[in-house]
Amino acid sequence: MDKRPVREFEVELPVGYVDEDGRQHRTATLRKMTGREEALLADRKLRRNGGKLVTELLRNCLVRLGELEPVNRHMVAGLSSPDRNYLLLELRKITFGQELHATYTCPFCGETSSVLEELDELPVRRVNGSGPPEIVVELEDGYEDKEGFYTTMVFRLPTGVDEEKTASAMKENASLGMNALLTRCLQGLGDMPANRREALGTKILSDLALGDRARIERTFRQEMPGADLSREIMCEDCGRKFQATLDLTSFFSLS
Ligand SMILES: [Zn+2]
Numbered sequence: 254m255d256k257r258p259v260r261e262f263e264v265e266l267p268v269g270y271v272d273e274d275g276r277q278h279r280t281a282t283l284r285k286m287t288g289r290e291e292a293l294l295a296d297r298k299l300r301r302n303g304g305k306l307v308t309e310l311l312r313n314c315l316v317r318l319g320e321l322e323p324v325n326r327h328m329v330a331g332l333s334s335p336d337r338n339y340l341l342l343e344l345r346k347i348t349f350g351q352e353l354h355a356t357y358t359c360p361f362c363g364e365t366s367s368v369l370e371e372l373d374e375l376p377v378r379r380v381n382g383s384g385p386p387e388i389v390v391e392l393e394d395g396y397e398d399k400e401g402f403y404t405t406m407v408f409r410l411p412t413g414v415d416e417e418k419t420a421s422a423m424k425e426n427a428s429l430g431m432n433a434l435l436t437r438c439l440q441g442l443g444d445m446p447a448n449r450r451e452a453l454g455t456k457i458l459s460d461l462a463l464g465d466r467a468r469i470e471r472t473f474r475q476e477m478p479g480a481d482l483s484r485e486i487m488c489e490d491c492g493r494k495f496q497a498t499l500d501l502t503s504f505f506s507l508s
Pocket of ligand 1: 359360361362363364488489490491492493
């Protein structure tokens with residue numbers, strides 16, 4: 254008799270899924286992608302919203318979350334973005350292997366460099382203890398209105414729901430899309446009352462000085478759990494070095 258190939262792959266989530274009873278699930282079980290998922294990737298309507306595409310893809314390939322089975326859309330959309338990205342990475346590895354030919358465009362000369370990425374070697378930051386962490390940013394210029402002056406921002410981690418709701422704004426204008434995403438994740442701004450903060454909405458992020466916006470980006474980059482997708486690339490053409498991010502959407506191109 255032929256040996257049966259492994260059909261299910263258990264991975265450890267960097268953050269973990271918190272269910273409706275507040276219980277945490279730190280493992281997820283994936284199966285390989287099939288022709289069904291290839292059809293999802295080719296679906297024009299889904300391709301217009303990257304967040305929805307990732308939700309559908311993971312819903313199909315997640316066998317269980319902790320002991321929870323089956324996995325529904327609501328659960329996948331409720332996972333934090335670092336966990337979703339990590340699951341995409343693992344799905345890529347079990348389906349196509351851990352080597353990936355990635356291309357990066359040089360911001361100085363516009364030429365592309367191709368790099369063979371070893372996905373097994375990406376460092377992964379995992380959350381210790383219980384529950385998703387908060388990300389706290391101390392602003393320098395801060396936010397000021399007639400009621401007061403505020404310098405501490407507290408964010409929760411973005412989730413699949415946030416990705417889905419902001420995907421079209423992100424595509425239209427990356428800066429405004431980021432404002433929308435961060436506004437959804439903003440849990441506190443100094444001692445500003447929540448209703449006032451919610452009424453201001455994206456205005457808070459738009460009004461921040463560029464230095465403070467860079468501070469938010471830097472803090473997220475440093476403290477965000479999950480696989481570290483940032484890289485330093487040396488341009489094959491002009492020899493200059495630049496910072497780039499490994500593009501998750503390139504994971505599943507079949508070429
Ligand atoms: Zn270059």
